[in-house]
Amino acid sequence: MEQPLPSHPPIFIDPELGADTGEKDSNLVSAAMFDDTDLPTGVEAPEPRLTNPPAAEEPKKNKKIIVEDEIDVKYKSFKKFDTVKEHSDHYFSIPEHLDGVPSCREIKPSKNWAKRIQLEWKLLEKDLPETIYVRVYEGRMDILRAVIIGAAGTPYHDGLFFFDVYFPPQYPHVPPILHYHSGGLRLNPNLYKYGKVCLSLLNTWYGMGCERWNPSKSTMLQVLVSIQALVLNAKPYFNEPGYARTTNTEYGEQKSLTYNENTFLLSCTTMLYSLRKPPMHFGDFVAGHFRNRGRTILVSCKAYMDGAQVGCVVGEGEFKSCSTTFKTSLQRLFEDLLMEFTIKGANCDGFLAEKVKEGMGKYCWMLVLSSFKQAGKYCWTLVLSSFKQSDGSAGHDIVANESATVISSDGRRTKLRGLVVGCTSSTVGSSFRASGGVLGLGYSDISFTVRAGPRLRDRRGGVGEVPENH
Secondary structure, eight states: OOOOOOOOOOOSBOOOSSOOHHHHHHHHHHHHTTTTOOOOTTOOOOOGGGTSOOTTOOOHHHHHHHHHHHHHHHHHTOOSEEEESOOTTSGGGSGGGGTTSOOTTTSOOOHHHHHHHHHHHHHHHHHOOTTEEEEEETTEEEEEEEEEEOOTTSTTTTOEEEEEEEOOTTTTSSOOEEEEOOTTOOOBTTBOTTSOBOOGGGTSSOOOGGGSOOTTTOOHHHHHHHIIIIISOSOGGGGSTTGGGGTTSHHHHHHHHHHHHHHHHHHHHHHHHHHHSOOTTOHHHHHHHHHHHHHHHHHHHHHHHTTBOTTSOTTTSOBOOOOHHHHHHHHHHHHHHHHHHHHTTOSOHHHHHHHHHHHTTTOOEEEOOOOEEETTEEEOOSEEEEEEOTTSOEEEEEEEEEEEEEEOTTSOEEEEEEEEEEEEEEEESSTTTTOOEEEEOSSSTTSHHHHHTTTSOOTTSOOOOOOTTO
16 A cells, blocks of 8 residues: 655755745755754654644645646647737847847837837737747837747757847848847857857848848748748758758768757757746746657657667658767766656656666665645655665655755755655555655766765865765
């Protein structure tokens, strides 16, 4: 018979999923209550405010369903085009970013300026494709934000690519100005790591005739669709000046495959950036998108590591063995993506089961008290997995990727990110009977040992080597 999930004060764990500053301070006070308490190993100190939980509290399994439904509902109701108010994180809300560019404060826009932008809004609202979403701002007609979903069959598939747009006072006689949210990464010849977008339609690249901005015909919708089709394409290598002449040659195609491998790695890194810090007004969309597409992305990663060509449709692509460097780098990103998608509620059960199977006998666990805040309530993480000890004892656990603040004996505090933490929901055998929360101690890139080692070195040298059987 399953034991109910234990309730614990969040000691040493710094939840970042919704907790405000006051709650974090309260958690540290709670931890301090037991600093001088002498308890035997495996015994937990109860906290008074959690001794008598509310009788009406829902079962933990039901809470999981509520969180999942909330993400789904918000994602499905997310409009392709909408008007919002706050714009403080928009690139062109910062005056310094308009240095050298005429602003509406310096030059009075023409009478047709506002009418033309309103027309742009109507076109976007009416004709946006399913893979592009736009937000405009009530108090700033001169800016908007768009996200483009990478198309299938490209190294950008399932990724999210954000662009901030500025309409100068001379618009539409001059094209809009775009800034790409690159995170410092150059994943396309046309998208610079500092945010510049090179496109003939924006007059930032050479072009002829209809390729360049036409004040009477060109539109913002055309710009976004062009970026998706012409920039985020299946073979971006050939977007580099002069490289198009090597198309359909053995040399050019091999260079293109290598470029796609690196591009996909950067696209995966961009996914992590978006998951961990989504742009304002797009948080619900980011969470729902990766919850919906997470499994597909992981399946693709596995196929690429097995030798499939990057960008091919899984199951249909030609197998061309990828480089060892690419496979190694993708494996590391796969682990991070798995944990992030898991937290968002993506269907990752099969991949988690593989990790558990691979880790049998390699991991040991220690008692730690942990929780995080989701949807306004403290609850445990969302994904189930099992761990078994050599004596036959087993624990059924809820685990996920979390952050922890470790307080050392000299009072120093160190924040560690990307740890496996969770709590035991049911047990078999004696070894797990005292378990409440768990913290991964195995020697892997998501364990406390590896994350803490470089950060917690003492003055005499450092942390000792971890035995292979630890």
